[in-house]
Amino acid sequence: MTRDLVFDHRARQAAMPVLLHHSDSSTDKSVLILTPSEMLQYAIQFERIADGDSETLTLLRARMHHDYERRQRYGPLGRSL
Numbered sequence: 001m002t003r004d005l006v007f008d009h010r011a012r013q014a015a016m017p018v019l020l021h022h023s024d025s026s027t028d029k030s031v032l033i034l035t036p037s038e039m040l041q042y043a044i045q046f047e048r049i050a051d052g053d054s055e056t057l058t059l060l061r062a063r064m065h066h067d068y069e070r071r072q073r074y075g076p077l078g079r080s081l
Contacts, residue, residue: 014039
């Protein structure tokens with residue numbers, strides 16, 4: 001899965017493609033829908049996990065910065081418009 005998370009401002013929710021792994025080793029593509037408060041909650045939890053590993057935290061922050069710059073340049077949907 002290569003597409004990034006997309007935020008729908010009208011619906012006030014984010015959609016993130018995910019790959020579900022089943023116990024029989026099969027997989028299915030799906031979409032995880034998150035509210036702004038859920039996005040914040042998970043961001044905090046991911047940062048806590050990464051705090052123990054400074055290299056991981058640095059990579060996560062760099063990715064967030066890159067995504068922010070792309071949104072500033074191309075709008076909330078990135079280059080998909």
